[in-house]
Amino acid sequence: MSKRSLAGIAGIVAIATLISKVFGLVRQQALAAAFAIGPVADAYNLSYVIPGFLLVLLGGINGPFHSAIVSVVAKRKKEEIAPLVETITTLVGLALIGVTLGIIVFADPLIGLLGQGFSETPTGLESRAIAVVQLQIMAPMALFAGLIGIGFGTLNAADQYWLPSISPLFSSVTVIIGLGILALILGRDLMTPEYAMLGGIVLALGTLAGAFLQWIVQVPALWKSGLGRLRLRFNVSDPGVRDVLKVLGPATFSSGMMQINVYTDLYFAAYIPGTLAALGFANLLVQTPLGIISNIILVPFLPIFSRLADPQHWPELKLRIRQSLMLVALTMLPLSALIVTLALPIVKVIYERGAFGEDAAVIVTSVLMAYGLGMFVYLGRDVMVRVFYALGDGETPFRISIVSIFLNAVLDYFLIQLLGPPGLVLATVGVNVVSLFAMVVLLDRKLNGLPWLSWSRPIVLLTLASGLAGVACWLSRWGLEAWVGSQNFWANLVQLCGASAVGLGVFALLTVALQIPEASLLVARVRQRLGR
Template identity: 25%
Template structure:
């Protein structure tokens, strides 16, 4: 629910127990360093880097899923617990409230008082967040056995799974201060208009984990240990890369002892509403963890489904949010209402043009996707079935997850962080009630996923209705028409891939025969999936042009902008 990943935290979708350690980059505040250009053009670099990171992450997940499995042994659930626990605090402190408060403060100081003063603010803020997260890490390390009995009650019935989860989480916990440092340094880079490292540094995590797990593949327990140690190594590597990039960008940030300066106090005060919102959000993580801990493999089924539904969120929602906030902030500051409307319309149309077809595919062929991508090694068919059920429930929430990223900046650009926080708290309550109810009514793990999607739509409705009522944003007739046509094209895609999923044995038979003739024993289901995805994508493109959701003139215009 909310990894790589994992960002606009107070209004972010409610994370589940399966959130990954993919870092989530905060959108930059408005700054003179952030150069011009439209939302689409501004988000292209970040999207490209994120795509590379997600592809590397997918390769990592395929290898680890095959090595650890899901329900066949304690390794997978213990490993996913070890990934999730540092994330719980990271979302509250590192990449959540503190970073969201720091970025605007740094960008404003950079603009009004110059680089030297801004970099001193960054130095003091870095020392403060590093000190807090190091203390949290030490406390968590010392109390981990007791913490595990609280966050994973279901593990108490399985001593092997409980013990392994404790040890692996103690290994990964120091990832928290590393990500705190990386997140703050990324805020510095974004405020200076540098986005390449922000999108690229998660790749290090994926590559290091692959290098660690592949040599020991075949032993579930040893693979879990290797993956956990790789997380720790990657944390130091990522923080080091961000430090180097910030220094190369001209930021004179130094290591120093923490001081409670006026600037740091101001950042802390600004962060308090988001801390409250994020802390409340973690109640849902707590509930999801405990519910899924009662089902062997449950944590891993959620984590695997999370990998796929997070892809459009990471590529589209975060990237467009990063491009939208500085542009929207500048329009608000200059009272340019036409530019505000144009920015929001462009972001909404672009995000849904990329998100709705992804959601349609996730809902129309969830088992086909999971089975083709993950069922191998220790990841069994029963794991694919249960993961697919969770993926379907996440699928209808994907547009909401992305829309939150588009609507929340309209509040942040006006200096309003309290209203999104309040809406996040309401969605937290909705998610908590629904997750417990649906889990106990027989939906099991998929009920947890359904609750997350429902709560995200509640958040969207609250954000959207408030913007509409205040007159801050109402989709223009042209944007509404385009969104309707995009929806129709996405439904067409869903019908095509859904039919292909239903007739999969018929489609896969000739592929198996062809590969057999070539002497290949494997790859039929993967190749068939590629063909179906390509057919679905082509269907969407044809329908998008046929319904004029996209026009040839617009494509030519984008090409000219790119040049």
């Protein structure tokens, strides 16, 4: 077991991730104020798809690189870790240099493939030209992403959590600084068409600089801990290398297959101007709480899952799976209720300033409501994926991902015609529901039975409690809007704070009445910390 308690790890990760997410939110506010949902924002959201995907896939906490490294390194002696990490870093680094060069050379056709709908309008053609340049600038993020994922997985396995959780703020800080300098130089001219390309270049350079900083700050920590240095090593005969690759290959392809769903969404979104930017702004508002809760749950639980992978420990493993799913339900379900009912004041408070006006707020609100509906299944699916990784099985999530690609394409085609931009998000929610159900069924067989019926009862009750909390939240918002209005920042902030407090209070009372063990444990830990 880890030297730190589960609660201690979760606390470290929560604080660091919260700080990082706050900076990410400020970055999106700066983007919204500068470019709203115009061609520069559309271009950036399109060009960032590939480097952003690689940063999440390869360098992200809970991504396949991170998961594969943790699942293997957590079981090995410290003196065996450095040669293993150096070999994996060498092999992955050489491969990703080739990927970087390929992105630079083929940036134009890649953007053309992702944003085919851009060619339908003059604004779209402008966005495409900007996106090509941005993608070429951000191409080296492919290399940095792999190095980040390996390093952070190693640090987590060695019981170091602060640096991996807080480091994403560097990407936000560098973008904010770049936009701030540009705004000081250009002033209001920043939003004019003739400076669109310059704005796009600054965004790309800031993003690349942030990825570089994420990697470079981990190097001294790895050296100091004796977990590997910057040296070439080709010790491919090490059994640990084979163990990592056994999980890494299928897990990377699995996550890559899931990203094809994102490409499918972008293909349809590019035909509706402003949709790409709206998806990006709404997604950030959902990913902020998702990222915090995901890191709190998955980061401390993944090493535990890995240490309980032996069949003799499966009874405890099942208990830990239940705990993680209950924590997901306790956090995500009430947040979903609040986001769906308070989507408009949330968008207005966060984004409505500068170039971001009422029309943009309406579009982003509709997309945000759709995202809010799927928060539980999104994170629940991630928990189940990590259980499979801990068991050394990357093939099952990969196979499910392949089926998901076709299902997502079909749902995208029909739902965007019926519902517009929110239909793309609801298609993803549907895919996650099917994936979560399939993983529960297959894990039930793999672990010789799961008490999923007893697990489902508290989740259903928490869903009903969240629904009631959502109703209370909506009624409170309606009353506050009648009292203070909704025409300015402070009125929307009063709505948001007041209605949220009512909704969360109702959910808390109902949860206590349901007497769910994990809820009682969570309350006890909070009281203990407040009492210190």
